[in-house]
Amino acid sequence: MKSEMNTSQTEAQVIQLFDTQSSTYTYLVYDPHSLDAVIIDPVDEQIQRDQQIIQDKGLKVRWALETHAHADHITSAGLLAEHLGLKTAAPEGCNIGTASVQLVDGQIIPFGAFALKALHTPGHTAGSMSFYLATNEGGHVFTGDTLLIRGCGRTDFQSGSAQALYHSLTQILFKLPHNTTVWPGHDYQGRTHSSIGDEIHNNVRVAGHTEAQFVAIMNKLNLPKPRRIDEAVPANLNSGLRQDAGGEVVRNDVLTIRPADGYAGDVYPELAWHWVQSGEAVLVDVRSDAERAWVGFVPEAKPLAWKQWPVVDVNPEFDAGIRAIAATGLKIVLLCRSGVRSVAAAQRATSLGIEAFNILEGFEGDPDAHAHRGKLGGWRMRGLPWRQS
Numbered sequence: 001m002k003s004e005m006n007t008s009q010t011e012a013q014v015i016q017l018f019d020t021q022s023s024t025y026t027y028l029v030y031d032p033h034s035l036d037a038v039i040i041d042p043v044d045e046q047i048q049r050d051q052q053i054i055q056d057k058g059l060k061v062r063w064a065l066e067t068h069a070h071a072d073h074i075t076s077a078g079l080l081a082e083h084l085g086l087k088t089a090a091p092e093g094c095n096i097g098t099a100s101v102q103l104v105d106g107q108i109i110p111f112g113a114f115a116l117k118a119l120h121t122p123g124h125t126a127g128s129m130s131f132y133l134a135t136n137e138g139g140h141v142f143t144g145d146t147l148l149i150r151g152c153g154r155t156d157f158q159s160g161s162a163q164a165l166y167h168s169l170t171q172i173l174f175k176l177p178h179n180t181t182v183w184p185g186h187d188y189q190g191r192t193h194s195s196i197g198d199e200i201h202n203n204v205r206v207a208g209h210t211e212a213q214f215v216a217i218m219n220k221l222n223l224p225k226p227r228r229i230d231e232a233v234p235a236n237l238n239s240g241l242r243q244d245a246g247g248e249v250v251r252n253d254v255l256t257i258r259p260a261d262g263y264a265g266d267v268y269p270e271l272a273w274h275w276v277q278s279g280e281a282v283l284v285d286v287r288s289d290a291e292r293a294w295v296g297f298v299p300e301a302k303p304l305a306w307k308q309w310p311v312v313d314v315n316p317e318f319d320a321g322i323r324a325i326a327a328t329g330l331k332i333v334l335l336c337r338s339g340v341r342s343v344a345a346a347q348r349a350t351s352l353g354i355e356a357f358n359i360l361e362g363f364e365g366d367p368d369a370h371a372h373r374g375k376l377g378g379w380r381m382r383g384l385p386w387r388q389s
């Protein structure tokens with residue numbers, strides 16, 4: 001999803017992009033004459049979309065900016081820096097050590113004839129910033145999770161503070177000109193933008209409330225933990241580039257094939273799904289019939305059990321089944337519950353001369369500390385299509 005704010009061609013232009021999985025807005029802001037640009041809060045799963053738009057528009061992206069260290073998605077800033085040669089910048093209070101510039105309050109971020117001003121707006125996290133662009137027509141402010149449309153970011157984790165957020169909203173953002181366009185970091189109801197004046201009067205969290213009332217509202221929210229926080233925050237402290245066990249920086253790119261022993265490679269569910277949708281691969285579900293019925297399944301997948309519970313031998317139909325599927329000439333991507341059985345199945349298919357890939361994390365991922373699956377990764381947690389029955 002993409003929407004564009006077209007004011008006059010002498011003003012900076014704003015392109016708003018949306019990631020449906022995390023409901024995150026990413027922004028491209030650019031000078032229409034020089035085409036110099038900045039990208040704000042890019043999402044790693046959307047890197048191909050973003051690069052396509054940048055290429056189509058001929059933009060020269062100078063900066064990838066973070067409003068804070070996100071808990072709900074992983075940034076593509078590190079990868080964009082590699083691909084496009086841009087500079088990464090993040091608020092100094094967010095401990096994103098890989099960002100090439102650590103932004104302080106009031107810092108100017110120039111692009112073409114324009115510049116964003118970093119405003120330290122703590123509260124959602126201690127380091128959170130908003131980015132303000134003054135224009136003749138009212139200006140823009142990119143508020144991250146500090147100010148949302150009719151709401152604000154939570155303050156109950158990641159060094160959050162409801163008192164600090166109240167101050168940031170009422171003393172910093174609400175002091176901007178009332179016709180400033182507010183571009184939030186998220187919206188869960190399809191709203192795209194608002195204005196400072198509108199939020200001063202209609203923001204249900206803060207309008208008409210004292211600091212004490214606001215703090216009481218924030219303390220009573222009782223929100224569930226963001227589903228990707230354990231994965232996303234550590235990755236984002238590294239501009240989205242992950243360290244492996246040996247200390248080497250590895251690409252945190254879900255669209256990369258990882259080399260494997262005895263089969264064509266390991267892929268994340270996102271890449272497997274991308275291949276299936278583009279007609280490059282056939283998805284084969286090697287779980288048992290009972291598991292598929294019980295836990296859920298991917299409608300596009302061909303069922304071919306590796307082993308049928310409670311039988312411990314390999315399904316005698318497996319070889320013939322996988323050969324028949326491979327006769328299409330497409331590569332095979334194999335899905336099981338957590339990515340273990342599918343390795344054995346991929347090795348077996350490879351021994352039959354078939355190009356076979358294992359899908360990492362499987363349908364449900366590994367169990368967490370409470371023995372619950374579906375919380376540490378997998379097809380379902382990553383938001384890919386599936387059905388219960």
Ligand SMILES: [Fe+2]
Pocket residue numbers: 068069070071072124145153
């Ligand atoms: Fe956030």
